[in-house]
Amino acid sequence: MIGGLFIYNHKGEVLISRVYRDDIGREAVDAFRVNVIHARQQVRSPVSSIGRTSFFHVKRSNIWLCAVAKKNVSASLVFQFLYKMIEVMVSYFGKINEENIKNNFVLIYELLDELLDYGYPQNTDTGVLKTYITQQGVRAQTKEETTRITNQVTGQIAWRREGIKYRRNELFLDVIESVNLLMSPQGQVLSAHVSGRVRMKSYLSGMPECKFGINDKVVVDSRRGGGAGEASGGGGGKSGHIAIDDCQFHQCVKLSKFDTEHSISFIPPDGEFELMTYRTTKDISLPFRVIPLVRETGRSGMEVKVVVKSNFKPSLLAQKVEVRIPTPLNTSGVQVVCMKGRARYKASDNAIVWKIKRMGGMKELQLSAEIDMLSSTDKAKKWTRPPISMNFEVPFAPSGFKVRYLKVFESKLNYSDHDVIKWVRYIGKSGFYETRC
């Protein structure tokens, strides 16, 4: 299990150090600093083994989070925990940076006491943690309160306490997807996948039971075929059903029910949580297409023309569109002309950055640039053209993921499914969205 947890700033100074097991000594702190943070070559592996000790690290902005274990632990468990911890810290004090961590170190130690016990992960649910770890200083808790917390934490439904009451029962559902793409210059898709998350904010009274329906092929087929999902094998896509490669649920989802009935039913925690994550690779509708045209005019010049086509319903509007065109390393000057938005040569990134605030569907925009280059003394080194990358946000799910229904049942209290106000929102974002040129 996890032997210790350290947080370093970018210089390698230790901000937080919490040791859970005796097998981790002080020298482990230095070992990580010397061998990873200050390593001569950048360490790219998230797991490093130094002197029979494993170090698992995650980097957020300039902060290194590192879990240390002497035993053979499951790496995915450790990373899951680290990400969970980041989530918890973000929900407590916002962005993770050196200053925030320094300002909240008491809180962080408190959280670490709660999150891990003798190196074993305990409760990592923000909602629950917030009930007894607060930023309002030490509060004397009444006896009832302590028993309630104890009951809840040790009970069957640890993530929700009893007796929640709202005047307005409301439910927010966000489907957030990020599209990853690698395309050849000729427009051939080399690889593409979507990783999506379903985030939920629930403000519901009592202990409601929710049922969530999506257009996943397996779920839909089983429903239609009466429990046997073997009938339709290949004819997906058109019917509006998507093939989910793998998915993961929040602990509140009853997995036994998912296995037998393919239905997603759960008692939601109060407040914000991530209901599920999933990944698809088939039938992705790519929101943008980038068509690059590069022409080298002799040794000291280059012409680049980039066309961006939006490929979704004209009624929708993409936002925060940004195209990044890498320039050769010996660029000495750039002239850019673009139809819409702002394009600039950013020398510090060796790239032309083209920003478009809004872009409607089924549109086509063009940029052309002339690049001057300084002839290099070292001819052997040729510039390998890196791909053109894109950032954007679109108001639909590129995977075709749809929420079919979300029903709320609360038997004890007096409100029905119709009384709950539900909001659903789709956001498609770019992951690594790259086109080779």
Add this chain to the structure above:
Amino acid sequence: VKDSMRGLAVFISDIRNCKSKEAEEKRINKELANIRSKFKGDKALDGYQKKKYVCKLLFIFLLGNDIDFGHMEAVNLLNSNKYTEKQIGYLFISVLISENNELMRLVQQNLKNDLASRNPVHVNLALECIANIGSKEMAEMFAPEIPKLLVMGDAGDTVKQSAALCLLKLFRTAPEMVPLGDWTSRVIHLLNDQHMGVVTAAVSLIEALVKRNPDDFKGCVSLSISRLARIVTSSYTDLQDYTYYFVPAPWLSVKLLRLLQNYPPPEDTTVRNRLAECLETILNKAVEPPKSKKVQHSNAKNAVLFEAISLIIHMDSDPSLLVRACSQLGQFLSNRETNLRYLALESMCLLATSEFSHDAVKRHQETVVTALKSERDVSVRQRAVDLLYAMCDRSNAEEIVGEMLTYLETADYSIRGELVLKIAILAEKYASDYTWYVDTILNLIRLAGDFVSEEVWYRVIQIVINREDVQAYAAKTVFEALEAPACHENMVKVGGYILGEFGNLIAGDARSSPSTQFQLLHGKFHLCSPPTRALLLSAYIKLVNLFPEIREDIIAVLESDANLRNSNVEIQQRASEYLSLARNSTQDVLATVLEEMPPFPERESSILAQLRKKKPAVEDAIRVRGEKQQQRPASGAADGAAASAAPIAATPASGGGGGVKLQGDIAGAESNTDSDLLGLDFGGSAPAAAAGGGGAGGGSVDLLSSILDVGVSSSSSSSAAPSAASGASAQRKTVVVGAGASGSIVGEENWHKFVCKNSGVLYENDILQVGVKCDYQQSSGRIVVYYGNKTPAPLAQFASVINLPDSSLTNQLGIQVKPVGDRVGASEQVNEVITVDCMAEFFACPLLNIRFVYSGVAQSITLKLPLTINKFMQSSEMDSATFFQHWKQLSQPEQECQKIFQAKFPMDAETTKTKILGFGFSLLSNIDSNPANFVGAGIVQTKSGNIGSLFRLEPNQQAQMYRLTVHSIKPGVSKRLCELLETQI
């Protein structure tokens, strides 16, 4: 100042303020883009800006980024007349431009211009740049130029200084490029220069040049001595800039002293006295109270002092100086500074080898011994050991060896191996009493058995065997040592060997009765490695000879499955051989075979060589000095003589009546470890023994050779096998052909025997025995011819020539001979290796002509070499269908040969079979309808192709006749095979 380059300062501080690596990278990218646009821009940049940007590039490069532009701008900067711009340009070039960049030409042109400049600053910059690049190309280009600058009358001091250093650098990269000419003599005069910097640079250069040809620079000796005298006698206030913590010009003094070490002491007495004065002054200064408490002061002072001492040691002529140096070093021995102690010990090691100061060094023995015991630093202890080794002589050997032995118990593992060797050498070299020697070495094995190399214990045995007076003592001591519950394997080896040889000498004592001895040895047997076990087995059989009463016990041990069926071939073979020897032979035979070892021939101790291998530098220094000392006819000859090998005289082994010797065991077992260490050579001694046995021809010889036959035929020692073969066939041979007249071929009968077999005696007369052993593989073969001298006088002008009687043979056979020496000593055997390649089929037979001079009479013998075509034939198996198919294919008249002849030997089917198989054919059964007939096939392999052959032999018992039919692809081959086979059956 305008030159402050604000942009650069801002950039650097920006970089330093970057929070992360990414931010730094971004800043650098931005700056690079800026510089690129500036360089690309149409507006011409002025010198200042160019300098600034080149500086920035340099800084970015030093941060670890690649820079692939800006070189041109840097080269442009060289054209500027401003010092700073030129300087930055040169800096960039020496850091960034690679040797084979095309801009190098431009740079060289600029360098040339600057070298010719009147401004000394420019010349200096150019010189520095040349030295910094320091490539071969640079040397080629500028090495001829720079000496001119060096000796130019009006050149400034700084130019001279730089030129000397630049030339030194070029000389180091490409010594052959630096021409020597008349400037060399003028360089020497730089030693007289007013400017100390020039002198320092010049001394460095001269020292490098002197190494190449010292004669050209002889003049520098007196000059440097006078320069040294001036420095040494000056007070520290005289040389203001060159005084370092109150020491006047320490670097220059050290360099001068080092330069002088390249030459013998000056012959001119005034010069010599002057030098002696200088050295004396340096020694005097060392005694003066220090002028400063700073460590730099003492460091500088001691640096000069140590260099002076090494010069004193190098000259090795002035006893008073040497003794003073020694006493000075003695003071350092107890200094607090570890480095000083180390250096003192190191220098003392050299002093100890000098005849004048040896005694002075010896006075410090006690201090050194305490250093050995109490010193914390292992490298200093190591030096202390070296010094003890160096100062050891007959008078203090026992004491020093004793100290070293005590130290060995606690010594660091890293130096134990060397320490053991040193103890072993000292013990041997200065042993006046050999019981002491034996004690020491056994102690050594007991204390550090793992570090005792083979050579050390070989040497003990060698000495014990050669010295009769210690044998009994040695046997007693090893017996006692073996009584310890746990003893090292090396001890077991020594014990086994010595008890096997001299166990009888202590058998009288009831405590070490024969059976006790045997039980003691055998108690260790199971704990030992196979080589040791093998040695112990030999010791056992020796014990059988010494003590017949324990024969049964030993037979039981040899008989046990653990030995007789050991998976180790060596042990198994020894067990079985010794077993039959112990069981079957009479006491006489045993006594002959297992006789006591003859004394070893005396050689230089191989341990010394071992030590030299381990520590070449120091040992060589000591050795070289030792030799030098010996060459000198001076009085200290007593010590010099002691340095030569151990004073043991021994007669070489006599050849007569040798036998199986334990000696062979060691050599045989260790033959893979390159052991001519003990000075034994099994390969040489065994054949000699065998030949001797064959010559004597007594009753015991029968047995001896049969033992040899059994024992050695499968022996791992390859050199023993042929001797056995020749020894054995000496018994079988009955007809001896007398010495034939030169030219006529002799030994024809013997030759026929070789058609079907590969080894035996080809020829023998009263003087010479010629044995042959051959083996063939496919189309090539190796024939080893053994020449044994049967006479007690050497054969002189010995030579053997191979004649090819038929000129076509030269194309058919490729013969290479590794000739023998021109002398075969008395009762000696030499061998000659002939390699043969069969190019094509051949029918004639090469002749071997042997010439030698025996007791003043020239002799010549011509023999037919047993080399026939069937030697290259390999048997081949086939079924009857294939056989008949081939038979029919090869039925052309010239391919077929048939002969009907009278049987020459009794017609026995089994003998014939063996002969045919030996001939090279296969024997195929179930092919001929008549089972009495022989049918077979073979393939003659030559370089030019394979020749398939078939044969059929039909015996007729009534008529005692054979009919032989041979079919072969090549015409002639069938005929030849037919002829050859005919003679055999």
